[in-house]
Amino acid sequence: MESETFSHPVIVEYLNTHFYAVKFDAEYTKPITFRGVTYTNDGAGQRRSPHGFALAILQGRLSFPSVAFFDEQLHLITSLPGFRNPARMEPLLVFINDNIFETNPNLDAFMETFSGRVGR
Numbered sequence: 731m732e733s734e735t736f737s738h739p740v741i742v743e744y745l746n747t748h749f750y751a752v753k754f755d756a757e758y759t760k761p762i763t764f765r766g767v768t769y770t771n772d773g774a775g776q777r778r779s780p781h782g783f784a785l786a787i788l789q790g791r792l793s794f795p796s797v798a799f800f801d802e803q804l805h806l807i808t809s810l811p812g813f814r815n816p817a818r819m820e821p822l823l824v825f826i827n828d829n830i831f832e833t834n835p836n837l838d839a840f841m842e843t844f845s846g847r848v849g850r
Contacts, residue, residue, distance in 0.1 A: 731795045731813055731814065731819075732753075734815060734816070735813075735814060735815055735816050735819050736751075738816035738819075738848065740816065740820060740846070740847045740848045741816050741819055741820060741823070741848070744820065744823050744824075744827075745823070748823070748827045749823070749827070754783070754784065755781075756780050756781055756784035756788075756792070756794065757771070757778060757779060757780065757781065757784075758771060758781045758783075758784075759771050759774040759775070759781075762781070762783045764783060764804070765804055767786075769781060769782035769783035769786060770782050780792055787806060787809055788809045788811070789809060791809070791811060793811030793812060795811075795812070795813055796809055796810060796811045796812070797809065797810055797814070797822075798810075799826045807826060807831065808826075808831070810822070816848045816849075817846075817848045817849055818841070819848075820844075820846040820847065820848045821837075821840060821841045821844035821846060822837065822841075824844065824846070825837055825840050825841075
């Protein structure tokens with residue numbers, strides 16, 4: 731996703747304008763303290779050992795790549811597994827940024843009617 735989705739000009743512009751994007755290596759080995767909780771990688775040094783923070787934000791559903799969204803108070807809004815190309819990422823970003831998920835939690839229905847800038 732880094733080379734295709736997160737380098738697309740429309741996605742880059744939208745992320746830079748509306749989000750604080752953070753890339754996290756789910757196999758990171760050092761402890762992380764987030765919202766007062768310290769997460770560790772209990773299998774650090776073992777092959778493909780997931781970090782506790784990745785397990786927490788992905789709610790135990792490890793899938794690479796994945797994206798997670800937090801609100802301004804750093805509460806998890808959602809995490810979604812799987813690759814998303816720019817045409818599938820743009821409506822997701824709007825869905826989260828415009829808080830559409832609060833009144834219409836059906837992302838798939840929103841995506842069916844979404845008309846964005848990617849691919850124009």
